[in-house]
Amino acid sequence: MVTEFGHFALILAFGVALVQMILPMVGAQKGWRGWMAVAEPAATTQLILVGFSFLTLTWAFITSDFSVRLVAINSNTAIPMLYKIAGVWGNHEGSMLLWLLILCLFGASAAWFGGNLPAPLRARVLSVQAAISVAFYGFILFTSNPFWRLAVPPFEGRDLNPLLQDPGLAFHPPFLYLGYVGLSMAFSFAVAALIEGRVDAAWARWVRPWTLAAWIFLTIGIALGSWWAYYELGWGGFWFWDPVENASFMPWLIAGALLHSAIVVEKREALKSWTVLLAILAFGFSLLGTFIVRSGVITSVHAFASDPTRGVFILGILTVFIGGALTLYAARANVLEAKGLFSTVSRESALVLNNILLAVSAFVVFIGTIWPLVSELAFGRVLSVGPPFFDAAFTPFMVGLAVILPFGAMLAWKRGDLRRGIRGLWGALVLAVALAALAFTLQTGRSVLGPVGVALGVWVVAGALLDLWARSGRGAVTTRLARITRLPRADWGKALSHAGLGVTIFGVAAVTAWTIEDIRTAQIGDRFPVGGYEVQLQAVNTLEGPNYRTTMADMAVFKDGKQVAFLQPEKRVYNASAMPTTEAAIQNGLFRDLYLVIGDPQSDGGWAVRTYVKPFANWIWGGAMMMAIGGMLSLSDRRLRVAAGARRPVAVPAE
Secondary structure, three states: OHHHHHHHHHHHHHHHHHHHHHHHHHHHHHOOHHHHOOHHHHHHHHHHHHHHHHHHHHHHHHOOOOOEHHHHHHOOOOOOHHHHHHOOOOOHHHHHHHHHHHHHHHHHHHHHHOOOOOHHHHHHHHHHHHHHHHHHHHHHHHHOOOOOEOOOOOOOOOOOOHHHOOHHHHHHHHHHHHHHHHHHHHHHHHHHHHHHOOOOHHHHHHHHHHHHHHHHHHHHHHHHHHHHHHHHOOOOOOOOOOHHHHHHHHHHHHHHHHHHHHHHHHHHOOOHHHHHHHHHHHHHHHHHHHHHHHHOOOOOOOOOOOOHHHHHHHHHHHHHHHHHHHHHHHHOHHHHOOOOOOOOOOHHHHHHHHHHHHHHHHHHHHHHHHHHHHHHHHHOOOOOOOHHHHHHHHHHHHHHHHHHHHHHHHOOOOOOOHHHHHHOOHHHHHHHHHHHHHHHHHOOOOOOHHHHHHHHHHHHHHHHHHHHHHHOOOOOHHHHHHHHHOOOHHHHHHHHHHHHHHHHHHHHHHHHHHOEEEEEEEOOOOEEEEOOEEEEEEEEEEEEOOOEEEEEEEEEEEEOOEEEEEEOOEEEEEOOOOOEEEEOEEEOOOOEEEEEEEEEEOOOOOEEEEEEEEEOOHHHHHHHHHHHHHHHHHHHOHHHHOOOOOOOOOOOOOO
């Protein structure tokens, strides 16, 4: 019975969204404050109703109510409680309800915290946000209803996908959706401003906090997904350029460009047209990712198995909203004229170059992701675009971004001095070159990727630190240190995020260039060398888990004759689905990971064993967390969080 209430609440919320979509927009056009005021309580009501609907579905999973079709397909009584709850969004229908809940959460947040917005703009923003909600209500209720019931419930459910029965994957989708859906706010602000016919510095200040919040969530979600792939899939990699990985990476790149271009709009009222376009494209790539995951047009281990009807519906949503927004963008080109001017050598120019590199790199990822589909439809040829293409085509843009980042931060606004900026970075340059030379000397017979990664990582991190030091002004060291502690949190956040990018660049280069891999068949008791260590397969046992059977190996790792680790890699087979999974055993370290995988038994009585020594692997995710924390620090800065005050009233001359 509770499930029916949840279904009914979802239908009621659909009706409320229709009201919120129409009345505030009409009120803003007519100047009717009463109609505009409908938007705020409607947004809150939507959140309450959809939140209740989501809770009822969660309760059905917790209580194993197999009369609900979704529960019967994606859960059973034996799985741990965490994965029962994660099963709510570990499928197509439930994940779309979570998407809608987050969409309503952002709309309600704009209503709660948008008191400093002009009433017409706030009404239009909430109306556009409601229009997006209406589209997804229709998608869920008509094609993907999570509350469908079974006339004859089974005694036991099928089980949640074993790959999703992991803490990393339990939290990875909510963070990604917070990022995906958060970009809808930037889209709503862009469309509302185009309808209103006014894009200015105040608009940029309002857009930045919402975009920054979405970017933070995307950063965390992508990092969690990469970390999960590293330890769960058993292949030792952190990124495979899978289409669904790319689906989250593209909006992250565009959101990063949007954050930086909005600064130029705020400072100089330049790049208006480009910034509005980025706001539209950022959400467009989010919708494109949704289409890729749920349409079935592109094969991926991450994709939901869905029928083409759902893909067509999402494609329709993408066409209507992004096509409509771009049409409006073209029609309003006259209001996007840039006003501010700046020199070729200036921080604004560096931000423009930053935008070009981020946008082109996102376009490269888009082409590589979508080209197999285009090739098959247009030419009848089945192609596969894999990591070699992305590594070769994407890497140069990231190298360029890393090179210019410290320069751009050191240049002055409007008119900078290139020689002065370079002078402030000599220490970073010397340190980067010296450490790269050291890395090149120590490595033997390997690629240049490692030393280049060292140079770029050190350059970006040292550049971020020197930027903070430059902001402390002149005087004694103690005085400057005291000033640094009093710098705004936005400055600290920028420095930490840039340094995090440098750490991640170094981690990626180190793991890619210096990983040691050993694949062999080992007998019980065998002891073999790998990268300065010795690994011994001591035993292999068959055990029972809560809802799976596992083959667990006991493996000891020695260095200089002393045992330094005891690891137990597993190979599980889940009872309900009979699906096997690989559970790598990893000893994490600051400077290296020991990574062991047990494979299948061999005909000679031995076992397939894979061993990796991965230097600086955790620096990849440590850098990503630094970027996210830096974003949080910036968001906590009152100047950014409060955003703009009400626009100054236009002075009316006395008669």
